[in-house]
Amino acid sequence: MLLVALGIGIVAVLASALLGPKKASRAKLMAYESGNDPEGGGVGIGQRFPVHFYLVAMLFIIFDIETAFFYPLAVAYQKLIPFAFFEAITFVLLLLVGYVYILKKKVLEWA
């Protein structure tokens, strides 16, 4: 499935590369920035971004691991109740402490 799907993409790109016209000029190949060359220029050079994105990614990793822990618990839940319930609640409460902390620290604000 994956091979076929990737193959479709590769075939499409190749077909377009073979069939399309090739009349590039310097102006055509400029990055889109109001007709000027980009300041700093190029991939990953002189580009700075708000730290929020980093924080969101960090939080995503934490909470996604939480989700990952929950999946086996959810699937086996009916065999483990009621013990599993209290276990899960403890885990959720621990994470909620962290969640409330980031709320109070206003990490989730984009002002």
Place this chain on the structure above:
Amino acid sequence: MPDLIATLLISLLKAVLVVLALLTTFAYMTLIERRLLGRMQLRPGPNRVGPMGLLQPAADAIKSIFKEDLTVTLADKLVYTLAPIIAIGMALTAFGGIPAGPAGSLFGENPWVYSLDAGILALLALTSMGVYGIFLGGWASGSKYPMLGALRSSAQMISYELGMGLSILGLLMIVGTTSFQGIVGWQAQNGVLLLFQSLGFALFLISSFAEVNRTPFDLPEAEQEIVAGYLTEYSAIKWALFQMAEYVNMITASAVMATLFFGGWKGPQVLNAVIPGMSDWPIVWLVAKIAFFLFLFIWVRGTLPRLRYDQLMRFGWKLILPLALANTVMTAAFLAFRGTGGLWFLGVLSLAGLLALLVMSDRVRVLWNQPTVRRPESEAVRAGGD
């Protein structure tokens, strides 16, 4: 040994079929979307190329292949070319696990390309991989608008992926399996899961709208704000591949919602009284449900304005995430203390939760509408504003 080769060939054939079917659906989705949006705005939509505009997708496809394929001087050539391929590859692969009928109903073969016991996990993993395509595409363009769009897009997608993952936990607790076939089978016996998990469904629906970058959450491609986001530097077929990935993701999200919450390929059992065996018609029901959700996607696009970026992130983190967690805990508590006996009561609870969500989204709008942190005015002025 010949058996193995035959199996391989058959799954290869099925994969090709699914991919072609998805691509055709994508092509006609663009047409249907334009026509429907036209209807909603009291205009006809494309109706010149072929009867009822039916050849419009073909014209678009041919045009995008014969367009000049530009690579900006500053771009990272390899990653720039690879990104759309990753995006479309992951999007198409994610659909393969959806069952379109009972085992052996496709001319004696199974109507799915691959069947995993951890079907939902595989699906979530593949959608996460889709983020790579978008982010790498934006990064490799070597320009600032695409980079901003890609950053926004990846932050948004990973945020709402949490909501997606957490909102189906309650469902998994009830069903006790992560394979799509198991979930469809459970629903055929006990009634569709929408009844018992309406709150979870609402959260999943909202998350999947954000996950596939559709309005009201299509910030990454907000034309009026940052040109075309990560698509700015893409032309010809690479641009078309990104669009394709987006629409295919939309189809997959519809299929997943249909499978998880609406009984998948099983029709309503009541209809069996009218025409015997009607609820078992293969593929028909799944396609009908997918079509319904696709219509919903278009309808919402024609109705709602876009959220601002900070509102979007606050909405995801402050409303969807806690509510999904609350839904999980509620279902867990119910199962722990009442067992699987009176599930209808859980349905009532979920419905109450859904109503609370509707009421709350009005009452607590302040959570995401107004920033609670204000940048000091003087500092912004000193820095020359932004």
